[in-house]
Amino acid sequence: AQSVTQPDARVTVSEGASLQLRCKYSYFGTPYLFWYVQYPRQGLQLLLKYYPGDPVVQGVNGFEAEFSKSNSSFHLRKASVHWSDWAVYFCAVEGNYNQGKLIFGQGTKLSIKP
Amino acid sequence: NAGVIQTPRHKVTGKGQEATLWCEPISGHSAVFWYRQTIVQGLEFLTYFRNQAPIDDSGMPKERFSAQMPNQSHSTLKIQSTQPQDSAVYLCASSLGWGGNTGQLYFGEGSKLTVL
Numbered sequence: 001a002q003s004v005t006q007p008d009a010r011v012t013v014s015e016g017a018s019l020q021l022r023c024k025y026s027y028f029g030t031p032y033l034f035w036y037v038q039y040p041r042q043g044l045q046l047l048l049k050y051y052p053g054d055p056v057v058q059g060v061n062g063f064e065a066e067f068s069k070s071n072s073s074f075h076l077r078k079a080s081v082h083w084s085d086w087a088v089y090f091c092a093v094e095g096n097y098n099q100g101k102l103i104f105g106q107g108t109k110l111s112i113k114p
Numbered sequence: 115n116a117g118v119i120q121t122p123r124h125k126v127t128g129k130g131q132e133a134t135l136w137c138e139p140i141s142g143h144s145a146v147f148w149y150r151q152t153i154v155q156g157l158e159f160l161t162y163f164r165n166q167a168p169i170d171d172s173g174m175p176k177e178r179f180s181a182q183m184p185n186q187s188h189s190t191l192k193i194q195s196t197q198p199q200d201s202a203v204y205l206c207a208s209s210l211g212w213g214g215n216t217g218q219l220y221f222g223e224g225s226k227l228t229v230l
Contacts, residue, residue, distance in 0.1 A: 034218075036221075041223075042223055043117075043118070043205060043221035043222050043223040043224055044205070044207075044219075044221040045221070046218055046219070046220075049218060090157065100145050100147070100162065100164070100209055100211075100219075101147070101159055101162060101170060102147075102159070102219060103159065104149075104156060104157040105156070106156040107156060107157070
């Protein structure tokens with residue numbers, strides 16, 4: 001069955017530092033992968049999405065993610081974090097036979113140190 | 115453009131009462147999804163509709179929960195005889211299509227249900 005694992009429940013980084021949030025997926029076949037962000041008291045917003053093609057995808061606000069089939073991973077990166085990136089980040093997988101249904105990881109709560 | 119609209123934003127019910135949550139998808143979107151979010155379980159898929167037809171309700175608790183989409187402009191999630199464990203944020207999302215490049219979900223801000 002499809003699943004997504006985000007091994008880090010919480011990550012704290014200093015403002016201006018680089019960031020990597022980890023995501024591992026389990027899926028037989030070609031996955032479509034997503035990263036969503038949830039700011040306090042708001043709904044989820046799409047950061048970026050991967051469809052089969054270039055393994056590195058660019059998203060909003062300087063975020064990017066890299067797909068690795070060999071590692072079953074889809075890690076999120078940012079070169080320099082800002083205090084406004086303080087949020088919860090969710091990785092999700094959509095199987096092409098699921099026809100739209102997303103399976104989410106547990107989320108990683110990102111905190112920023114001034 | 116208006117996003118996905120969910121009402122009410124907050125609802126408090128007593129144990130055993132009924133709760134109905136409403137969702138208005140983005141105009142022109144043909145798929146509507148319901149998720150439940152709790153700290154312990156995270157984001158759980160409940161059910162979804164495609165062109166108003168129920169497609170997959172595998173995440174719905176078999177008793178007390180029901181969802182409908184009577185027209186393309188709104189969907190409801192009804193919980194009968196609410197229990198404290200039903201307390202959660204219920205998120206509705208819509209998408210232009212399904213699968214491929216049209217499968218991006220747009221989420222509402224959620225309805226926070228508290229069962230006392």
